[in-house]
Amino acid sequence: MKKVIITIDGYSSCGKSTLAKQLAAELDYVYIDSGAMYRAITLYFIQNRVDWNDTDEVNEALGNISLEFVYNPITNVSEMTLNGENVEHMIREMLVAEKVSEVAAIKEVREFAVAQQQQMGKQRGIVMDGRDIGTTVFPHAELKIFMTADTAIRVERRYKELYAKNKNITLHEIKENLELRDYIDTNREISPLRKAEDAIILDNSQLSTDEQLKLVMQWVEDAIMVQS
Ligand code: CDP
Numbered sequence: 001m002k003k004v005i006i007t008i009d010g011y012s013s014c015g016k017s018t019l020a021k022q023l024a025a026e027l028d029y030v031y032i033d034s035g036a037m038y039r040a041i042t043l044y045f046i047q048n049r050v051d052w053n054d055t056d057e058v059n060e061a062l063g064n065i066s067l068e069f070v071y072n073p074i075t076n077v078s079e080m081t082l083n084g085e086n087v088e089h090m091i092r093e094m095l096v097a098e099k100v101s102e103v104a105a106i107k108e109v110r111e112f113a114v115a116q117q118q119q120m121g122k123q124r125g126i127v128m129d130g131r132d133i134g135t136t137v138f139p140h141a142e143l144k145i146f147m148t149a150d151t152a153i154r155v156e157r158r159y160k161e162l163y164a165k166n167k168n169i170t171l172h173e174i175k176e177n178l179e180l181r182d183y184i185d186t187n188r189e190i191s192p193l194r195k196a197e198d199a200i201i202l203d204n205s206q207l208s209t210d211e212q213l214k215l216v217m218q219w220v221e222d223a224i225m226v227q228s
Pocket residue numbers: 011012013014034035036038039100101102104105129130131132133181182185
């Protein structure tokens with residue numbers, strides 16, 4: 001069967017990576033979490049006190065960053081490594097979440113990440129989620145999905161995830177972070193979060209993960225059929 005490229009863009013915490021992982025497992029495709037790359041770059045900038053308002057410092061720092069996804073057979077997912085260190089857990093912490101949208105708005109950072117993402121898609125058979133995947137990274141992808149869900153539901157979903165690891169986290173803190181990131185991501189100059197013209201909207205506010213998979217698998221079959 002012909003392998004295609006599937007892109008999933010949308011707001012924070014609406015279930016993009018959950019759907020992307022489901023599809024990759026179902027189709028035996030590679031899943032790439034593009035947000036993890038921006039989070040890892042942000043972690044490096046924080047750890048190394050890089051002044052990201054200074055272009056020279058940014059360029060020098062990017063020259064020292066090596067990002068790689070390494071498959072973990074226990075979780076069945078590829079995990080983010082930064083210069084050889086597994087940073088999968090660290091990049092999900094609030095410290096990174098608070099700064100990532102600022103860092104991801106920088107032109108040099110985007111060029112660095114997008115070039116690597118496009119390289120990963122060369123073999124096709126890939127599901128990539130993020131903010132600009134259908135518009136900038138793979139504008140010719142065969143299936144583009146734009147995901148959304150009610151803000152209160154998204155906040156609740158992210159809260160459940162983070163509270164399991166950190167009992168000090170509050171709903172208010174998460175709501176503020178999601179809304180701020182959505183604002184910066186939608187309003188930045190370079191590759192803002194937008195629905196690609198040919199993307200299908202998926203509002204999963206009232207859908208279970210099984211229901212959303214069933215629905216989207218039908219779209220995938222249609223997309224593959226058109227190509228064959
Ligand atoms: O998991 P969540 O939806 O909260 O975020 P993420 O996908 O891990 O992405 C973290 C941040 O990286 C986003 O808020 C964006 O600022 C940035 N990002 C981006 O600019 N472009 C992408 N393709 C993916 C993420």
